[in-house]
Amino acid sequence: MADYKKVFLGSVAVDSGQLILVDPCYLLNVRDEPLFTRSAYQKISELTLHGENSSGSFTQGGFGVGVAFASGHGDGYYPVYALVKSGRPMCVWVEMEELSLEEMIQIMEE
16 A cells, blocks of 8 residues: 555535536537536436435436436535555545544445
8 A cells, every 4th residue: 555645636616416527628618519418417316316325427428428326414515535555546535524544444345
């Protein structure tokens, strides 16, 4: 683990109790179909409200473009961290509950 370091990337504001992870190239256009429409928002909200683990993959234009999930404690301002190796993020997470890196690793190994 010596090659890795935990790096603070910034914070994300949550006002709808949900977040998405998406490649920014899909924000404007997915095969000539905008990603952010009322219909897409409703589909994403269905995943975070009724999906397994309050999450799921969403599609637009016939292929998967992102993952949606409910924020752990609802609305708030959450820090985002990365596990960086050789200057590149290898793992990124939103910390919705304060845990040390060691605690997270222990939980993941269970």
